[in-house]
Amino acid sequence: xxxxxxxxxxxxMRHKRYAVSKMKTFIPPLxxxxxxxxxxxxxxxxxxxxxxxxxxxxDLKQNQIITHFKKTVGGDDNYLYVRELRNSIIHxxxxxxxxxxxxxxxxxxxxxxxxxxxxxxxxxxxxAFTTNLLNLVKITEGINEELLNICNExxxxxxxxxxxxIYDERIKNDPYIPEYAKKMSLSLNLDYEHINKNLxxxxxxxxxKYFNTxxxx
Numbered sequence: 001x002x003x004x005x006x007x008x009x010x011x012x013m014r015h016k017r018y019a020v021s022k023m024k025t026f027i028p029p030l031x032x033x034x035x036x037x038x039x040x041x042x043x044x045x046x047x048x049x050x051x052x053x054x055x056x057x058x059d060l061k062q063n064q065i066i067t068h069f070k071k072t073v074g075g076d077d078n079y080l081y082v083r084e085l086r087n088s089i090i091h092x093x094x095x096x097x098x099x100x101x102x103x104x105x106x107x108x109x110x111x112x113x114x115x116x117x118x119x120x121x122x123x124x125x126x127x128a129f130t131t132n133l134l135n136l137v138k139i140t141e142g143i144n145e146e147l148l149n150i151c152n153e154x155x156x157x158x159x160x161x162x163x164x165x166i167y168d169e170r171i172k173n174d175p176y177i178p179e180y181a182k183k184m185s186l187s188l189n190l191d192y193e194h195i196n197k198n199l200x201x202x203x204x205x206x207x208x209k210y211f212n213t214x215x216x217x
Contacts, residue, residue: 005060005156012052013147013210019045020141020213023134026109028102039097042111042133046086049140052147062150065143072142074129081126082140084117091120101132110134134217141213148211159203161196 022041026034056065070079088094096111103110113128113136130136151157160166171177171185 005154008055008059009052009147009151009156010206010210012048012055014206015044016048016052017210017213017216019048020137020216023110023137023217024106024108027107028109030109035097038100038109038111039095042096043089045137046082047090049143050083050086053143056147056150060150060154060156062154065146065150068146069140069143072146073139077126078129080119081117081128082136084119084126085114087120088114088117096133103132103134108134138217141217144211144213148207157207159200162192162199164190164192167192 019041022037023045026038030038053065053069056062066079070076073079073082085094089096094114094117096114098111100109100111102108110132111134113130113133116125116127118125130139148157167190168186171182174182177185
């Protein structure tokens, strides 16, 4: 269960970081391809952001993450603005690449924050609290520290050493490895001390990258 949780968390955090890494690459003037890439980038970011928040809240039963996120963005209405912004992009076809601003000191284009977004029933408006979406992302990325704290408290991201038993079990249960290759793999005499040294280093590097985007924004 812990391994499955870890892979889910890494999956969404990796995609979120990738999206953030693309946000400063939109140099004016933008052609149609660049505008499409901008739309996909922000779509990926906001979808990944709420995927990880909802997973931690619902699946891991850590509802304090939503409370903390509301504080991060400045209150309930701002929280609902960001959530409905995500829903508007993903489910209602909002094109955030339609209008933007050139940030001169960075020489990049950032989409305007839509002035307002509706809830799904179009009964209520939630108003923007930033001028552009890059600034909004800088604010929402403040949740990463709390996400890491929760993962540490739940002991989810602790590295689990590879053992012969774990290795053998993975090989035996892999549906894609041919039987002859399984027999060869299971007969290998592996240096697990060396393997674990490398795997732990990779694991720790992933944590440092996925839960920190300060170097990107």
